[in-house]
Amino acid sequence: MTFLSHLINGISLGSVYAIIALGYTMVYGIAKMLNFAHGDVIMVGAYICFFAVATYGLPPIVGVLLAMVVCTALGMLIERLAYKPLRQAPSLAVLITAIGVSYFLQNGAQLLWSANNKMFPNFLNFGGKTGLSLFDGQLTISWTAIVTVVACVVIMIALTLFTGKTRIGKAMRACSEDKGAAELMGINVNTTISVTFAIGSALAAIAGVLLCSAYPILVPTTGSMPGIKAFTAAVFGGIGSIPGALLGGVLLGVIEIFAKAYISTQLSDAIVFAVLIIVLLVKPTGLLGKQIREKV
Amino acid sequence: MATMLKVDNINVYYGAIHAVKDVSFHVDEGEVVTLIGANGAGKSTILKTVSGMLRTKTGSIEFVGENISHTEAHKLVYKGLAHVPEGRRIFQQMTVLENLEMGAYIHKNPTKEELEDIFERFPRLKERRSQIAGTLSGGEQQMLAMGRALISHPKLLMLDEPSMGLAPILVEQIFDIIKELHKAGTTILLVEQNAEMALKVADRAYVLETGSVAMSGTGAELATSDAIKKAYLGG
Numbered sequence: 001m002t003f004l005s006h007l008i009n010g011i012s013l014g015s016v017y018a019i020i021a022l023g024y025t026m027v028y029g030i031a032k033m034l035n036f037a038h039g040d041v042i043m044v045g046a047y048i049c050f051f052a053v054a055t056y057g058l059p060p061i062v063g064v065l066l067a068m069v070v071c072t073a074l075g076m077l078i079e080r081l082a083y084k085p086l087r088q089a090p091s092l093a094v095l096i097t098a099i100g101v102s103y104f105l106q107n108g109a110q111l112l113w114s115a116n117n118k119m120f121p122n123f124l125n126f127g128g129k130t131g132l133s134l135f136d137g138q139l140t141i142s143w144t145a146i147v148t149v150v151a152c153v154v155i156m157i158a159l160t161l162f163t164g165k166t167r168i169g170k171a172m173r174a175c176s177e178d179k180g181a182a183e184l185m186g187i188n189v190n191t192t193i194s195v196t197f198a199i200g201s202a203l204a205a206i207a208g209v210l211l212c213s214a215y216p217i218l219v220p221t222t223g224s225m226p227g228i229k230a231f232t233a234a235v236f237g238g239i240g241s242i243p244g245a246l247l248g249g250v251l252l253g254v255i256e257i258f259a260k261a262y263i264s265t266q267l268s269d270a271i272v273f274a275v276l277i278i279v280l281l282v283k284p285t286g287l288l289g290k291q292i293r294e295k296v
Numbered sequence: 297m298a299t300m301l302k303v304d305n306i307n308v309y310y311g312a313i314h315a316v317k318d319v320s321f322h323v324d325e326g327e328v329v330t331l332i333g334a335n336g337a338g339k340s341t342i343l344k345t346v347s348g349m350l351r352t353k354t355g356s357i358e359f360v361g362e363n364i365s366h367t368e369a370h371k372l373v374y375k376g377l378a379h380v381p382e383g384r385r386i387f388q389q390m391t392v393l394e395n396l397e398m399g400a401y402i403h404k405n406p407t408k409e410e411l412e413d414i415f416e417r418f419p420r421l422k423e424r425r426s427q428i429a430g431t432l433s434g435g436e437q438q439m440l441a442m443g444r445a446l447i448s449h450p451k452l453l454m455l456d457e458p459s460m461g462l463a464p465i466l467v468e469q470i471f472d473i474i475k476e477l478h479k480a481g482t483t484i485l486l487v488e489q490n491a492e493m494a495l496k497v498a499d500r501a502y503v504l505e506t507g508s509v510a511m512s513g514t515g516a517e518l519a520t521s522d523a524i525k526k527a528y529l530g531g
């Protein structure tokens with residue numbers, strides 16, 4: 001029974017990683033850059049929701065929507081101000097800028113909201129219960145875990161439909177493959193990149209709220225470790241691939257929780273990264289990564 | 297006849313490399329005009345400058361009477377300019393149908409008639425409509441690239457070496473299609489290394505040498521010129 005409970009916790013944590021990893025993977029796919037500030041957008045989303053609900057007493061759903069709106073704007077602003085001017089710059093310059101943006105957000109949050117812990121409220125208790133009790137109470141699945149997994153599945157399906165069926169979604173795929181050719185089709189590449197950042201950041205807001213619902217201590221560095229893990233998950237699953245982000249995220253979450261439970265809490269992160277390294281040695285493009293074919 | 301495209305004294309650089317030098321030419325409505333020249337003469341650079349991928353330092357480019365030398369590439373597509381770039385650049389990981397949909401991006405979605413038109417011209421594409429474009433043969437990829445450009449009903453179709461890397465029989469086919477399009481009234485600017493074929497279909501031609509126009513005339517005139525015969529037609 002404890003095994004089952006660890007598994008559920010792992011899948012739930014992995015679903016959060018997957019939602020964050022999607023932001024990394026989509027932005028990487030189109031802008032060919034690692035947006036290291038993505039993790040910190042999560043933190044901003046969590047703070048916005050925290051203040052909306054805990055300080056201003058707004059309903060949780062309004063808090064989530066508000067966080068999404070703010071993060072969407074923030075993501076687009078970051079892209080416009082920090083990354084767009086570097087479209088032609090070497091990727092190292094872009095990477096350093098992204099790290100700079102990440103610190104800027106963390107320090108900004110510290111300045112605005114202080115470095116003190118905030119206890120994120122648990123929205124999800126129905127009739128005084130915070131979870132679903134099974135097997136005469138031997139196994140409790142928290143509502144947070146259920147909502148997280150459901151949210152992840154819904155987001156995956158929505159994104160798959162979006163990129164596969166809609167005009168903008170297809171334009172995004174076209175831009176990921178060949179920006180010059182996309183431009184010759186009449187696609188506004190800058191707008192498309194901006195839309196991608198908007199979607200990734202809105203997802204980051206959702207991830208932030210879900211993450212803090214499960215691990216309620218909120219500080220300005222809250223997003224940084226999950227951000228790195230989700231980036232790992234994206235690489236693990238195959239960067240640029242949406243199903244890869246899901247698979248990588250969930251596997252990473254499960255490995256992390258199992259390592260914590262059965263091996264060592266201190267070593268869990270080291271184990272996670274060891275697994276990543278082994279996978280990349282065997283399959284450098286990640287589990288579902290596309291073989292990049294050389295252009296002729 | 298009305299002038300469709302008027303390129304006036306353009307100079308294009310890649311950093312310090314002066315790739316196109318004082319080039320002027322024009323394309324009238326309904327004409328097929330070809331730019332021929334050796335590797336590195338600047339043919340592709342000129343097309344990229346017309347379609348807004350590169351910028352000229354001097355002069356102007358007029359398309360249907362409007363100066364477009366500062367217009368962004370994606371906006372030019374809406375004005376009726378279609379550019380089939382060198383190397384086809386189809387979207388390899390998308391299906392044939394999705395590639396055509398991207399071609400019709402400016403019309404939101406291709407209508408049934410538009411798709412049927414393309415499939416009628418390129419029956420192969422119809423059979424392969426659900427296939428991933430990267431798995432098409434070279435000739436099929438070229439047909440897709442041309443179909444993708446034609447579906448937007450361009451006023452001017454610019455083709456950059458459509459015969460590149462194709463077997464002789466496919467080259468014939470591509471040029472037959474160019475002739476048909478010409479007959480149907482499409483205005484075409486054709487860049488080719490295959491001077492012989494290009495001069496046959498073209499109303500007029502410009503010969504480029506290291507970034508400058510060295511000669512111009514009707515297709516027939518140039519095809520019989522001794523200098524051209526020596527340099528490009530192997531005789």
Ligand SMILES: Nc1ncnc2c1ncn2[C@@H]1O[C@H](COP(=O)(O)OP(=O)(O)OP(=O)(O)O)[C@@H](O)[C@H]1O
Pocket residue numbers: 310313315333334335336337338339340341342382489
């Ligand atoms: N991206 C680039 N950077 C620097 N120089 C370039 C670049 N692209 C082309 N050139 C140079 O500009 C000149 C013209 O190139 P262009 O591609 O226009 O030639 P082309 O006539 O199309 O040749 P080909 O028949 O081989 O396609 C060449 O000397 C080439 O080396």
Ligand SMILES: [Mg+2]
Pocket residue numbers: 339340341382456
């Ligand atoms: Mg060329």
